[in-house]
Amino acid sequence: MALGNKLQSSTVERKWQEKWEKEKIYSPISASPEHPYYNLMMFPYPSAEGLHVGNMYAFTGADVYGRFIRMQGNDVFEPIGLDGFGIHSENYAIKIGKHPTKLAKTTQARFYAQLHSTGNAYDWSKTLETYDPGYYRWTQWIFTRLFKQGLAYRAEAPVNWCPSCKTVLADEQVIAGKCERCASEVSKKKLAQWFFRLASGQRPDGTAYPESLLANLEKIDWSPKVRIAQTNWIGRSEGMEIRFKIEDSNLTIPVFTTRPDTLHGATFLVLSPDSDWVEEFTNEENQESISEYIKTSHKTRFSKAKSRAKTGIFTGKYVLNPLTGKAIPIWVADYVVAGYGSGAIMGVPAHDERDRDFAVKFKIPIVEMQPDESLWVEIEEKGWGERHINYHLRDWLISRQRYWGPPIPMIYCEHCAQDGKGEQKEMPGWYSVPEDKLPVELPFVENYRPTGTGISPLATDPDFYKTPCPGCGQEAKRETDVSDTFLDSAWYYLRYPSVGTSAAAWDPEVTKTWLPVNMYIGGAEHSVLHLLYSRWLAMVFKDMGLIGFEEPFTRFYAHGLLIKEGAKMSKSKGNIVVPDAYIAKFGADTLRTYLMFLGPFDAGGDFRDTGIEGMRRFIDRIWSLYSQKGKKGTVPEEVKKEIVVKMHQTIKKVSEDIAALRYNTAISAIMEFVNLLREDRAQAASAERDAALRTLILLLAPFTPHLAEEIWVNGLGEKFSVHNAAWPEFDRELVKEEEVTIVVQVNGKLRGQLKLKAGESKTQAEIENMARNDTKISSWIVKDSIKKVVYVPGKLINFVTG
RNA sequence: GCCGAGGUGGCGGAACGGUAGACGCACAGGACUUAAAAUCCUGAGACCCAUUUGGGUCGUGGGGGUUCGACUCCCUUCCUCGGCACCA
Numbered sequence: 001m002a003l004g005n006k007l008q009s010s011t012v013e014r015k016w017q018e019k020w021e022k023e024k025i026y027s028p029i030s031a032s033p034e035h036p037y038y039n040l041m042m043f044p045y046p047s048a049e050g051l052h053v054g055n056m057y058a059f060t061g062a063d064v065y066g067r068f069i070r071m072q073g074n075d076v077f078e079p080i081g082l083d084g085f086g087i088h089s090e091n092y093a094i095k096i097g098k099h100p101t102k103l104a105k106t107t108q109a110r111f112y113a114q115l116h117s118t119g120n121a122y123d124w125s126k127t128l129e130t131y132d133p134g135y136y137r138w139t140q141w142i143f144t145r146l147f148k149q150g151l152a153y154r155a156e157a158p159v160n161w162c163p164s165c166k167t168v169l170a171d172e173q174v175i176a177g178k179c180e181r182c183a184s185e186v187s188k189k190k191l192a193q194w195f196f197r198l199a200s201g202q203r204p205d206g207t208a209y210p211e212s213l214l215a216n217l218e219k220i221d222w223s224p225k226v227r228i229a230q231t232n233w234i235g236r237s238e239g240m241e242i243r244f245k246i247e248d249s250n251l252t253i254p255v256f257t258t259r260p261d262t263l264h265g266a267t268f269l270v271l272s273p274d275s276d277w278v279e280e281f282t283n284e285e286n287q288e289s290i291s292e293y294i295k296t297s298h299k300t301r302f303s304k305a306k307s308r309a310k311t312g313i314f315t316g317k318y319v320l321n322p323l324t325g326k327a328i329p330i331w332v333a334d335y336v337v338a339g340y341g342s343g344a345i346m347g348v349p350a351h352d353e354r355d356r357d358f359a360v361k362f363k364i365p366i367v368e369m370q371p372d373e374s375l376w377v378e379i380e381e382k383g384w385g386e387r388h389i390n391y392h393l394r395d396w397l398i399s400r401q402r403y404w405g406p407p408i409p410m411i412y413c414e415h416c417a418q419d420g421k422g423e424q425k426e427m428p429g430w431y432s433v434p435e436d437k438l439p440v441e442l443p444f445v446e447n448y449r450p451t452g453t454g455i456s457p458l459a460t461d462p463d464f465y466k467t468p469c470p471g472c473g474q475e476a477k478r479e480t481d482v483s484d485t486f487l488d489s490a491w492y493y494l495r496y497p498s499v500g501t502s503a504a505a506w507d508p509e510v511t512k513t514w515l516p517v518n519m520y521i522g523g524a525e526h527s528v529l530h531l532l533y534s535r536w537l538a539m540v541f542k543d544m545g546l547i548g549f550e551e552p553f554t555r556f557y558a559h560g561l562l563i564k565e566g567a568k569m570s571k572s573k574g575n576i577v578v579p580d581a582y583i584a585k586f587g588a589d590t591l592r593t594y595l596m597f598l599g600p601f602d603a604g605g606d607f608r609d610t611g612i613e614g615m616r617r618f619i620d621r622i623w624s625l626y627s628q629k630g631k632k633g634t635v636p637e638e639v640k641k642e643i644v645v646k647m648h649q650t651i652k653k654v655s656e657d658i659a660a661l662r663y664n665t666a667i668s669a670i671m672e673f674v675n676l677l678r679e680d681r682a683q684a685a686s687a688e689r690d691a692a693l694r695t696l697i698l699l700l701a702p703f704t705p706h707l708a709e710e711i712w713v714n715g716l717g718e719k720f721s722v723h724n725a726a727w728p729e730f731d732r733e734l735v736k737e738e739e740v741t742i743v744v745q746v747n748g749k750l751r752g753q754l755k756l757k758a759g760e761s762k763t764q765a766e767i768e769n770m771a772r773n774d775t776k777i778s779s780w781i782v783k784d785s786i787k788k789v790v791y792v793p794g795k796l797i798n799f800v801t802g
Numbered sequence: 803g804c805c806g807a808g809g810u811g812g813c814g815g816a817a818c819g820g821u822a823g824a825c826g827c828a829c830a831g832g833a834c835u836u837a838a839a840a841u842c843c844u845g846a847g848a849c850c851c852a853u854u855u856g857g858g859u860c861g862u863g864g865g866g867g868u869u870c871g872a873c874u875c876c877c878u879u880c881c882u883c884g885g886c887a888c889c890a
Contacts, residue, residue: 310888753821
């Protein structure tokens with residue numbers, strides 16, 4: 001067989017994509033693998049523009065790694081799917097006026113076609129989409145399990161409200177006071193919502209979930225910056241909870257502080273406007289002004305936090321400082337947040353900058369003092385309070401007043417509620433939908449747009465919400481909110497290997513073989529959203545005996561972000577670059593290699609297409625190495641030797657670099673190798689050249705899978721497939737250069753070089769003499785002025801003169 | 803404000819404390835061609851001297867320091883990008 005003169009990328013690429021899928025070489029699940037390796041990349045949410053080069057950048061990087069691991073003898077499972085449920089998809093549907101159900105169909109087809117064209121080693125028999133009832137049935141099942149476990153609860157609370165998306169948001173989805181999706185200003189609204197006990201939950205052994213989430217970070221191999229981001233987000237603080245007795249009352253207000261040693265300087269107490277305590281101090285006199293204050297504070301909740309001037313209102317009541325016995329005023333102010341600690345603080349203006357600002361503004365006394373370490377003990381001994389650990393992490397607000405998501409599988413029965421009956425004692429009237437009644441299918445609702453009133457569009461559909469009570473059989477009402485899209489993605493990795501199983505969310509045997517995920521590659525922007533939710537849910541599953549591990553991703557690698565003209569690619573900025581045209585013109589192999597060559601994979605970069613032609617030229621030059629007959633004649637021995645050395649050096653360098661995801665330098669090493677093989681002196685046929693050409697294809701296979709396969713099978717006549725071939729090994733002896741260069745320095749400056757044969761062993765004295773005898777070098781050394789000679793064997797000699 | 807990453811030719815970027823600028827893009831000159839494209843070959847951090855071959859000085863955001871030797875380590879400062887942000 002022979003290769004054509006010119007590489008026809010589109011034909012060749014499509015041919016092999018079809019062949020790979022037909023031969024199922026990337027479908028290892030049912031093949032009882034010896035070395036299972038789960039190589040996962042974060043699944044995309046399908047926007048209607050399609051996959052952009054930023055997605056492709058991330059996926060290619062993950063695929064290169066997977067292909068490398070595969071060639072090292074692992075059975076690599078590399079799945080892909082679509083995170084198509086949720087606000088982002090729905091907002092786009094609204095914008096273009098197409099129903100999300102219909103839009104999902106077209107974007108799915110487009111995405112999968114594009115993903116095929118990139119040539120990744122996906123297992124196309126294990127795709128999943130979060131909006132598929134066969135998938136979200138199990139998302140709902142998870143919800144019901146959490147409810148039964150007491151980890152899902154409904155409560156009325158002030159929550160983040162996005163006026164544009166017309167829904168509530170979890171804390172993690174509010175970025176600098178703005179909606180993570182649409183960038184609108186977020187305000188606070190008091191609504192009854194479902195929460196997961198991400199922060200307040202306890203493990204069977206009594207450990208708080210945040211504690212385990214924090215402790216486990218030490219055990220997993222994750223990009224440090226993501227671990228740090230999670231640590232900060234979980235935000236552990238050690239301190240004390242101190243009780244302040246209300247004057248003329250038996251009630252005490254608990255306050256969390258990390259500085260109990262400054263208790264003697266506490267001259268006031270501040271309640272968050274959202275604290276339940278506020279009601280306690282509201283009377284006819286101050287009612288109007290307090291509720292007015294709360295209202296305005298909700299509106300300005302997030303705006304420019306630090307620079308904001310302090311505001312507040314005095315309740316007219318006092319508490320007693322347990323240490324000084326003095327009555328100190330109780331204020332309400334929005335610089336205290338409700339969800340942290342007890343929603344109340346002691347104001348120590350002499351010590352805390354914020355408290356000082358507040359005290360100055362409202363003319364509250366400032367008592368200067370020195371912190372007193374002994375108070376830690378005294379407070380506990382006197383029974384004023386005790387040691388306490390607080391977390392920044394909050395419970396996960398799961399409800400969304402939207403259409404495009406899995407309906408929350410809960411039913412509320414008024415009759416049972418009145419009788420105090422229900423599935424959970426604490427929540428009378430509430431029942432989870434029985435497992436055999438799942439999924440609660442999302443009905444087709446013509447007017448799916450958010451209502452803006454705090455209730456979901458599903459609440460307008462009686463056919464949907466009217467249902468018999470699972471407890472008493474009388475008419476009851478379904479929950480009409482849907483769940484957060486981050487719940488969909490918090491467990492998808494568990495489903496992939498079990499796609500096709502309808503009896504369970506995941507097959508226990510398959511799960512045992514394939515999980516946890518060996519390598520997870522994705523964007524660092526998910527540090528505190530997806531990655532934290534996934535970890536928590538896995539921990540919960542472990543505690544419920546549903547899986548055998550508690551950390552879902554053994555290794556996580558954060559890739560860099562590919563941007564365009566300094567900005568993240570986004571529809572609103574209109575800077576989305578779609579790979580299709582590049583793939584059509586240059587081939588997927590060229591684009592893949594180009595993207596991986598841009599710079600370090602963890603650094604990302606600015607996408608420019610200058611230079612992509614150059615990468616295509618490189619691909620063509622490789623092609624011509626195999627399509628053209630070698631030159632006649634013989635190759636000198638030293639050139640043969642040079643080829644062998646370079647080959648082994650390249651294997652070493654490329655292997656090490658890919659293992660560390662340093663793709664740009666791996667590619668440059670391959671380029672150097674190609675450059676040598678293209679030199680005239682190396683052209684003539686020889687066994688060494690043949691070995692080099694074969695090795696080159698193996699090294700290229702992860703980057704240019706189609707080109708490598710075509711040359712492997714049709715150029716070299718090897719057995720299909722190169723992607724099942726073994727990764728080449730290097731010989732430690734043959735990596736060594738023939739000739740060693742010793743750098744000669746005088747006072748640290750380069751003054752000359754000495755060339756030595758590799759095997760030659762020289763003493764320092766001999767090297768020194770050689771250097772002195774070199775006229776060029778000796779001119780720099782003034783006689784008898786040498787104070788010191790530094791010699792690094794095989795590397796360098798440095799003469800230090802006085 | 804706090805945390806994290808980073809500042810190297812015209813550009814993307816390489817460099818276990820040991821020859822700074824690998825590899826590539828863009829560029830320039832040459833070969834091939836009637837011509838162009840494609841391809842191939844050659845050159846190249848800046849500056850200075852010799853200008854044929856060479857040789858030297860400076861140079862990794864700025865300023866200090868450690869070291870025989872610093873892009874690399876330490877201190878300090880400026881700038882850029884990302885994350886968190888009144889969390890007590």
